[in-house]
Amino acid sequence: MTSSETAPVAIISRNDDSRLGTPLLVFLHGYGSNEQDLMGLSRYLPEEFTYLAVRAPLQAGPGFSWFPLTQEIDYSVESVGQSVEALWGLLEPLSKQHSSITLLGFSQGMAMATSLARYQRDAITAVVGLSGFAVEPRDLEIFDDEKVQQNPIPLFWGRDVADPVITRDKIEYTLKWVSQHTELTSETYPQIGHSVSMEELEDVDAFLKKVVLGRD
Template sequence: MTTNDAQPVALISRNDDSRLGTPLLVFLHGYGSNEQDLMGLSQYLPDEFTYLSVRAPLQAGPGFSWFPLSQEIDYSIESVEDSIRSLWAFLEPLAKQHSSVTLLGFSQGMAMATSLARYQREAIAAVVGLSGFAIEAPESDLFKDEALIAAPLPMFWGRDLADPVITRDKIAYTLGWAPKHTELVHETYPQIAHSVCMEEIQDVAAFLNRVVLDKQQD
């Protein structure tokens, strides 16, 4: 994905008419990674979904970043807002072709997933956040948290309590924000550090079945 008029870089699990009307799950990778990183998880997740993995717009070492980070993983709210608007401009026309949109973000990708849901609550069915955090942005007009208070977002958050990357202030904010704005499933996985494990992915699959697929059948 880019912030200009160039075509975003993305991978999709099926790119024919068979995807039309299916639930869409969008993978949002972490800092310094790329669109190939999370796509492999799709083999362990429900077959009913179409899976889309999007490349972040900014170069970051050998990979890409959704917004610039300092050594303390701090960021500017303006850069986050720019990236969220750009991502939604890409996803919005695709969303109209699918029965629902779910976001799965790892690390910085979780910040993007929760932020996009705060920007476009009615368009997002659920969020999965892995080893990440939510953005603290009290002055931002982009984050419409009142919409989530009115209609809490189904959200899965998995992490290691000893994650060495996400700083304590960001975890503390997310721990305060998530229960007030989401229907939260919060699971911890010892010794995965800043990564994922098969037990966690199995829990994510069960979550997706329950909060997305089962609801579509009601």
């Protein structure tokens, strides 16, 4: 496992003056990708948001990852916890400058988004998870699932039920977790595989407008 020695790399859609007081949406990319991957989705989402795309801290081939994966697509919960705490270290100062924080994660990025919501429930307004999963905590102590259960997080979960990447055990755990800890909006998109479709982005746009911006 090789960690980046530099400060977190991120790109943001507005300058400091124009973003103060706006809702913040944070893009969390998937395994082997980078901060550029999801930023283009912002053109299909509400213009009221400031969009921040963060690069994961670990090198993974030509891209980056939030935590290492084994050949069985398994993970170390210790490494998950380290990345969650590091991500919050980046976002905590920004939380004082924005009206809300929403997390949008694709694949492994959904694991990070739901994990951060379980770590800092009071700071996160909503989560969008695309083609991903929630982490089974095992002995990870930083998650406060009891607080999340008492105050369920609004979650949009979009996926193809035949996703060829996310393993069945992770889907089964995620189904159980979201049923107990979220205000769930669940949509499935046949034949998109492990990707994002325009129909899905339209549904995400509607979710953000309703849940975060308070529009009908």
